[in-house]
Amino acid sequence: MTNLILEKKGTSVMSNLDPIIHIDEQLCTGCRRCAAVCPVDAITGEAGAPQSIDAHRCVVCGQCVQICSAYAAESAPSLATREEKLRQRGQLPSVREPLFAAYSTGHAKELKEALADPKRYKVVQCAPVIRVSLAEEFGLPFGTLTPGKMAAALRQLNFDRVYDTNFGADVTIMEEGSELISRVMSGERLPMFTSCCPAWVKHAETAAPQLLEHLSSCKSPMQMVGALVKTYSAELDGVDPVDIFSVAVMPCTCKKFEAGREEMNVDGLREVDLVITTRELAQLIKDKGIDFLNLPDEPFDSPLGKYSGAGTIFGATGGVMEAAIRTGYELVTHESIPNLQLDFIRGNEGIRTATVQIGDLELRVAMVAGLQYVSTILKQAAEGTCPYHFIEVMACPEGCVSGGGQPKLLLETQRKAAYQARKSSIYRHDSNQKVRKSHENPAIIKLYKDFLGEPLGHVSHHLLHTKFISRSTKEE
Known part of the structure; x- marks a missing residue:
């Protein structure tokens, strides 16, 4: 029943050959x-x-x-x-x-064994919403923000480097924002759909393979961090990528599937070797007897632990769109965006649409929260009548805050209260950041200057972009 079925030079590799949901x-x-x-x-x-x-x-x-x-x-x-x-x-x-x-399918047991192996260089990244939901597993109120305690707990679990998927979200905006601008200016492959939700991507591959060219070619933030861990970070730390065991803590069960996709590798090595959920991280912390509530705050490691407010809001529905517009506006107009808090993009389950004035361009956007709502837009895109340039799709009801790997709540009233509190906490975290635009993150600027070159360039295309495959029944 486990998904850990391969071994490559001491590094466990996830496979998506086996079912994950049972x-x-x-x-x-x-x-x-x-x-x-x-x-x-x-x-x-x-x-x-x-x-x-x-x-x-x-x-x-x-x-x-x-x-x-x-x-x-x-x-x-x-x-x-x-x-x-x-x-x-x-x-x-x-x-x-x-x-x-x-x-x-769980992987906490395999991770516990790997963390005890001194031969492995163990690196972890945490998705934006883990810091606003993990504390619920330890009795704290919904939405309690605990990035510092989370980083401290991960070090006590024996990780050598504690990085942040938020950094990957900032990289995603640099790549995806540039890709969107290129497509809008050329008028090609529009509308462009986001590609950071693996459940949405799998659905597109299964139900609408004829539209795959309309997805952004960007890998998800998790996979981008994974690729950079085994290249950029490995080089900085002087570590052989073969010795790195790359772990991701995600609110999403489909991230286990995504990490096992054949194309998610860098130079023959898995970008992310193992994924655990929010609940599994809480189980590991409790299993080791760590006093989470009384842990002192600790920072994430540099450079892949530095993030902007824009990276933070990826965890809420509309967050990818808002982050992209913050950067896209300034890349196009070369002026500061008048208002960083784009309330008209924020919302709940369902479809929301808006028109955003970016210089002379009227950018028409849509946000889909809940995969059951995307069929109409897919039909329009297939017929060539879709009125939008850019469409964010999140499979779960309110984005990653409501992911399948999040703390489990049985009462509907509790569930709604938790989603709202988690989103509010994410937005407060964003508003408290000194840097709130991805392109102004000093660590991102340095990454492109020293390693990637430019968005959509040769190195970033090799490491950070991918292709999607048809999974239609007829072709299987």
């Missing part, structure tokens, strides 16, 4: 709550009977994992059965939460 037939009651939230109708079964997942159609978003309420408690009659299920799920024996019917 439903335990022994625990499933057939309530079909999972089917109701699946945005691509990948879950089937009769009411009152165990449900099944169509792995081809599934986008690995994990919303079924979040909504599932059928479980076996810790005090279930057969402890041996529980221990076996934990092992099958890739979870640590110390996990005390109930075992729910819907679950994602």
